[in-house]
Amino acid sequence: MKPLFLFLICSLRWVTGSMAQSPLTSSTPIIGFYKFNVPAGTSNWSCAFVTKKDFQGAATSITGGPTSTINFAGTPLAAGSLTSHYIEILSGPNAGLILDIAAVPANTTSAISVTGNLGPSGLGLSGTETICIRKHAMISTVLASGGGLAPIDDNVEVFDSHGESKILAWDGTKWVDGVDFVTPSDAIVYPLQGFKISSVSGATLTLGGGQVSYVKSGATKVPVYSGMVNLVGVMSPIVDPASADQAFSAPLSGLGLNTLSPVDDLVTSFSADGLANESFFAWDGTKVVDGLDFVTPRGTSRIKNSQAFQISPLVDGVYTQPQLVP
Numbered sequence: 285m286k287p288l289f290l291f292l293i294c295s296l297r298w299v300t301g302s303m304a305q306s307p308l309t310s311s312t313p314i315i316g317f318y319k320f321n322v323p324a325g326t327s328n329w330s331c332a333f334v335t336k337k338d339f340q341g342a343a344t345s346i347t348g349g350p351t352s353t354i355n356f357a358g359t360p361l362a363a364g365s366l367t368s369h370y371i372e373i374l375s376g377p378n379a380g381l382i383l384d385i386a387a388v389p390a391n392t393t394s395a396i397s398v399t400g401n402l403g404p405s406g407l408g409l410s411g412t413e414t415i416c417i418r419k420h421a422m423i424s425t426v427l428a429s430g431g432g433l434a435p436i437d438d439n440v441e442v443f444d445s446h447g448e449s450k451i452l453a454w455d456g457t458k459w460v461d462g463v464d465f466v467t468p469s470d471a472i473v474y475p476l477q478g479f480k481i482s483s484v485s486g487a488t489l490t491l492g493g494g495q496v497s498y499v500k501s502g503a504t505k506v507p508v509y510s511g512m513v514n515l516v517g518v519m520s521p522i523v524d525p526a527s528a529d530q531a532f533s534a535p536l537s538g539l540g541l542n543t544l545s546p547v548d549d550l551v552t553s554f555s556a557d558g559l560a561n562e563s564f565f566a567w568d569g570t571k572v573v574d575g576l577d578f579v580t581p582r583g584t585s586r587i588k589n590s591q592a593f594q595i596s597p598l599v600d601g602v603y604t605q606p607q608l609v610p
Contacts, residue, residue, distance in 0.1 A: 317493030319432075320523045320590070324486040325558020328592035330478040330517020331426045332609075333492040334500045338369065339417040346411040348403015351386050354415065359393035366391040368420050370474070371398055375414040378407055380503035380604060382475055385417070421473045421496045423452055423459060428494055430454030432487045441480040442471040443513040476504045476605060478515030478592025486558070491590070492521070503540070505604045508549075508595045520589040520608040525556045530586065536565055536572045537583030540605045548598035550575050553587050 322329070339360060347353040354371070369385045386397040396417070402409045423440055427433065433440070435456040443449045450471050451462030461467040473479065481489070499521065508514040518539065524532045541551060546569035555561040564575025565582050574580040587593055595603055 316497050317490055318521045318523055318590075319488055319490050320525055322481050322483055322487050322489050322525075323556065323558035324483055326480055326482045326560050327556055327558055328478055328480055328515055328554050328560065328594075329489075329491075329590055330476065330515070330519070330592045331421060331473055331491050331496060332499070332517070332519045332521035332523075332590050333421070333426075333496045334475050334498050335419045335421055335425075335495050336498050337416045337418055340374070340414065342375075342414045343409075343411055346402050346409050346413075348401045348406050350401060351388075351397045351399060352402040352406070353395055353397055354402070355395045357394070361391055361393050361396070363393050364390045366396060366417065369417050370420060371396070371415045371417055372475075373409075373413055373415055374502065376410065378409065378413075378505070380505040381407075381602075382504070382506065419495065421475075423471045423473060423479075425495045426473050426491060427454070427489070430456075430459075431491065432489045433481070434484060434487060436465060437484040438487060439482050441482070442473065442477075443479075443515060444471075445507070445509060445512070447509075447512045449513070474506070475500055476506050476516050476519055478517045480515070483558070499609050501607060503604050503606050505602050507600065508544075508597050508603050509600050510597050514595045514597075514603075515592040516595060516603060516605070517592040518587050518589050518608065519605060522609075523588070523590045525588050525591070533586040533588045534608055535583060536585050536587065538606070538608070539587070540603065541565070541567045541572055543602065543604040544595065545598060545601060547578060549601065550596040552594040552596065553585075554591075554593065556588055556591055 343354045344357050345355045366385045371383050373379055373381045383398045383400050386399050389397055433454050435454050439451050439453045439462040441449050441451045452459050452469050453462040459470055461469040518534050544567050546567055551565040553563045565572055566575045571581055572583040574582050
């Protein structure tokens with residue numbers, strides 16, 4: 285992720301072990317995993333599950349800066365344990381925002397450092413917001429043991445907030461670099477983040493399970509960057525791409541596209557048949573419209589659950605997707 289404070293200062297610029305038990309530890313129910321068929325060719329997907337909450341509680345104070353410090357009452361954390369975690373803000377106007385936990389300085393028993401300015405010159409948090417901490421989902425945990433993809437022949441491409449992408453392949457034993465097929469490799473998958481799957485013959489995919497087995501509640505906010513690939517997913521695990529039943533898709537009018545800049549920000553959906561044919565949409569300030577004529581209402585058009593779509597903003601912004609699962 286980019287250092288979020290740069291984005292926040294500029295116009296508000298993709299917004300990280302085990303821990304000691306706390307009475308605030310989540311009891312969110314485990315859902316498990318889900319399966320669906322991906323076609324031969326290239327298609328765009330996301331994982332609708334996240335990892336469990338390792339901690340949830342209210343901050344006692346926040347110190348802003350390029351790296352911000354969040355303080356908690358007592359000693360609810362295990363020092364130095366948050367090496368691959370992120371926070372989500374759960375209360376206030378920034379609820380749903382995801383921020384990486386910084387590796388330096390390491391967390392103490394009562395404080396964590398996050399990448400981004402949460403102080404007056406950044407998000408301007410009050411310092412008493414409720415937050416939760418989760419471990420990052422990775423391609424290796426979202427698609428455990430390859431997730432059903434064919435070794436070497438199939439691959440996954442993940443885009444980061446610097447405009448770069450990483451291609452990974454399952455070699456039958458582990459995830460490796462999808463270019464040299466030798467170097468072990470992995471990639472973070474943030475909540476709502478989409479990725480491309482290229483399959484030679486199609487596959488029955490298993491998403492989630494194990495660590496990545498929880499349904500996230502509340503809205504989710506993600507930065508979207510001008511001139512970059514911003515793949516975001518429909519965050520619902522009720523999936524059957526082959527079915528026309530509306531239970532397995534979401535209307536564009538319900539995906540929070542009104543949080544994008546009217547007309548200037550373009551939304552691209554892709555067909556789920558492996559051909560990745562494109563359809564274009566935009567928010568006109570009142571409703572979702574066709575992204576070619578900017579007149580025809582398209583709010584009733586639907587995108588499959590767990591399918592990813594592209595947001596192309598004119599300038600950097602924040603996209604908010606409401607909670608889709610009751």
